[in-house]
Amino acid sequence: MRACVECGEALKSWMSTGHDRSELFVTTKVWTTDLCDPAAAVRSAEISIEELDLGAVDLVMVHWPMPEKHVAAYLALEDLVKKGKAKGLGISNYSPADYEELMKVASIEPLVNTFENNPLLYRKEWCDYFQQKGVVVQAYKPLQRGGPVLDSPTVKGIAEKAKKTPAQVCLRWNLEKGNAVVFKSLTPSRIEENVQVFDFSLSSEDMAKLDALTTPEVVQEAQGHWEQRRNGTPAPWGPGLRPRREEELAAR
Ligand SMILES: NC(=O)c1ccc[n+]([C@@H]2O[C@H](COP(=O)([O-])OP(=O)(O)OC[C@H]3O[C@@H](n4cnc5c(N)ncnc54)[C@H](OP(=O)(O)O)[C@@H]3O)[C@@H](O)[C@H]2O)c1
The missing domain is CATH 3.20.20.100 (NADP-dependent oxidoreductase domain)
Known part of the structure; x- marks a missing residue:
């Protein structure tokens, strides 16, 4: 932002190398x-x-x-x-x-609704509802910010069997559900890893095991967080309206 x-x-520099x-x-x-x-x-x-x-x-x-x-x-x-x-x-x-x-x-x-969705926080009701309405579901925090989902023995086991990493299994899980995914990484090797998710699939048994990782406690905690966040969150630029770039630079 x-x-x-x-x-x-x-992006303009990338386009100047022949991209549209x-x-x-x-x-x-x-x-x-x-x-x-x-x-x-x-x-x-x-x-x-x-x-x-x-x-x-x-x-x-x-x-x-x-x-x-x-x-x-x-x-x-x-x-x-x-x-x-x-x-x-x-x-x-x-x-x-x-x-x-x-x-x-x-x-x-x-066109799109983006919300947190990963195997440890599967928002099944929301996914089904928005897909049925024709609104693209875009999963953010698909890797739970590098959190416990990547250490889950279930995720690790499925990854080992598929010869993929836990991150790739988490990303594939959302894709199998028909969702778009937005991940973030500052690490070039991880960015490359995270886009290698179109050459394998997850069986319905593995999908069911991943779906079952979300517990009612986690859903309840996420609901509390959601109620709090929707009522306002401090902006990354501090108090007041979003500054223009020159205002931001002048304030430094
Ligand atoms: N609309 C909203 O309300 C909202 C809320 C939250 C997030 N988002 C957006 O969603 C996008 C992704 O969400 P996010 O960044 O919060 O969570 P995320 O993509 O689930 O996790 C990012 C973290 O995972 C690590 N990571 C990435 N690839 C990995 C890999 N292959 N193995 C291990 N760790 C890996 C990254 O570390 P390194 O960088 O060190 O590689 C980073 O710390 C962001 O662009 C964010 O802006 C939107």
Whole structure:
């Protein structure tokens, strides 16, 4: 988000080596503190789009379904699609109830809903619901931030049998469910490892074993975290609205 200028420059440099913009799917999102007011939400997305400097972005997401705020923010962001600044809109961390509230008034359907989904936190109900609505489920934290899922004996056993790593098994698990996946790594070898997930599959028995790793306690804990986060989270840039790049640099 704060690195839009750098991301845009890196992508333009990559395109200059013979790649086309159509090979990319560029997403940005509006942080909760900028969702407080529809004009601030649009301003925030416009800063990202301008600073990326890649033309229209493919997707602008509402970061959290903030009660009494998210619908107005989404409706304001629809204007970006109408003006050709974004090709589509997305939602993030939306439950089925939030989506239903939104769809009572939205004129543009969200293309994607992104939420945490991995074998230790399988949100089956949400996955099934959004897939059935035709909204792409995008799993974030698919590796549980490098957490216990990678040390699970079940995951490790399946990985050993498939001659793959625990991370690859976790990523494949989401793909087998028809979900898109967004992982993060700062380690080049891991980035290469994490994209080698299209040359194997998981049996229905292994999928069932992985599905069974999610416990009611974990789901309950995640629900508490979700309730807290949807009511606002401090922005990475500190208090106030999202700064433009030059304002951020001047403040350093
Ligand atoms: N919309 C939302 O509310 C939301 C919330 C959270 C995250 N996200 C997005 O989702 C994306 C991914 O989520 P995330 O970064 O939170 O979690 P993640 O992708 O599950 O985990 C990233 C962590 O896993 C490690 N890792 C990556 N590949 C690995 C491998 N093959 N073996 C072992 N460890 C590995 C990385 O370490 P190294 O970097 O050291 O390799 C990093 O610490 C991010 O782009 C994030 O912005 C969105």
